[in-house]
Amino acid sequence: MSHLLEVCNLRKHYQRGGGILTASGKGERFAAVDDISFFVAAGETFAIVGESGCGKTTLARILLRLIEPDEGKVLFEGTDLLGLSPKDMRTYRRQMQMIFQDPFASLNPRMKVGEIVAEPLAIHEPQLPRTESLAKAGEILQRVGLGEDALPRYPHEFSGGQRQRIGIARALILKPKLVVADEPVSALDVSVGAQVLLLLRELQAELGLTYVFISHSLPVVAQLATHIAVMRAGQFVEFGPAEMILTAPEADYTMELLAAVPELPRNPVV
């Protein structure tokens, strides 16, 4: 078994329209995820790039079973997650965590940072004494560049970049194997986004993490990805090693995306 994650023929359909206002009463069916298969080896960063509405977030959520697909398999270390009971799923879920886009919406404003970061421990290791789980939370906060003094504070006391670090700490406290990051830097300022990208890269090397990285931005993806899949209308238009996709794409759509990226003038003297 060489792949950490293997996805086979995944499909998810939604109804569009079809409310009481539609004349026929029936909407049309459309595929948010349409027959997608891929695999990710341990230690890789598999990036899924696409424009809004292409289905990339639906796909990310299916991987963690936050959305149930209509068809297909999601194999994690060879086990099909979709067949698992909620109880069995729990043991797998601690090995796969998510980092969200909006660091303002994804942290509960009424919980202290220590409670937020230690919450996965409270769920997956309820027997752990509180002092110990807080100590672990302090450790991981330190690792992501925040001090232990963050523990008793509330999310609103932190900037966007710091909050994203809190979100990363929460995702990593259970020492997962797989991290799904959905647009982790698109809500951040340029200078801070770069900090978070480098932090994700360091943590991957240090902890042997595997990433599924969702983004609309090819320049952002280029910083981390080992493999890139370009997604459009629920399907992969093209996927392969990052170098290939970025320098020698085959699909017209990939070329179109690359050509639309605004670029800085060459060789800025910095």
Place this chain on the structure above:
Amino acid sequence: MDELLRIHLLTVELPTAAGWVRPVNEVTLRIARGEALGLVGESGSGKTMLSLALMGLLPPGARVSGEAFLSAADGQRKVLANLSEPEWREVRGREIAMIFQEPMTSLNPVLRIGTQIEEAIWAHEPGLPRSVVDRRVIAALEQAAVPEPEVRAKQFPHQLSGGLRQRAMIAMALAARPKLLIADEPTTALDVTVQKQILELLDRLRREMELGLLFITHDLAVVAKVAERVAVMYAGRVVEEGPAASVLMQPLHPYTQGLLAASPTLERGKLTPIPGTVPQLTELSPGCAFAPRCAYRRAECECGVPDFRPAQSGHAARCVLL
């Protein structure tokens, strides 16, 4: 240079629980007729507050000092700081128009696109007959390259894609034929392929209508596409200004250099973040606001805010190293 807008030492102060803060601090800028100025800054730099000051849309309680002169269509020079609310209404839309980041929240969801453009025209020319206004609405949509303008005019905002909504916003902003357009992150919420089209549209309209463009963004690569000159703001002050090519290729201020190095490109491995975070306006040091994050910091940086020091023609920065 045919001057359209001149801002001189413009300062905006806002009351907060921790005392007065200055989101815009002694900003001096010029825009010529038909010129595009890119205003670059991160969150909290004051770029949006500056544009609101130019539109007379500052929050209540704000204090404004300094000057902003606008060469109006009738040849008069208007001093924006002294305008009364009725006078502001003459300026807004007619002389200066603005488009925003998220067109969905700036459009009225229960009014048809055409009706909203009509409003913009009638607000400034109330006597215009219906037939003329109808034609101007279609012409405005055509100008913003909206396909099937007659159909779109009858639709509601939710029936349009993000790119079309932004085109409809542009049509509305330009319907009363203003001379200055302020575009505040107009493409940030759009997909790259749509962003490219909107940037090309703005560039074409600028040339055709001799429109002055104040293009506000956090994205240096976008600025490289649209702006002829660039001003970089940090913590309320303009810290560097010059021709776009010069600022982006030979940045003078360590902040601009850092911002360029922190911008992801399609090449891997070149990313260098700026350490630290954007400062709170309540916690600014008396010296250069960037000093705490600056690798070239010296003792004198803490003493006072450096003056603008020119490096070459039209390119200057506030840094003691120059």
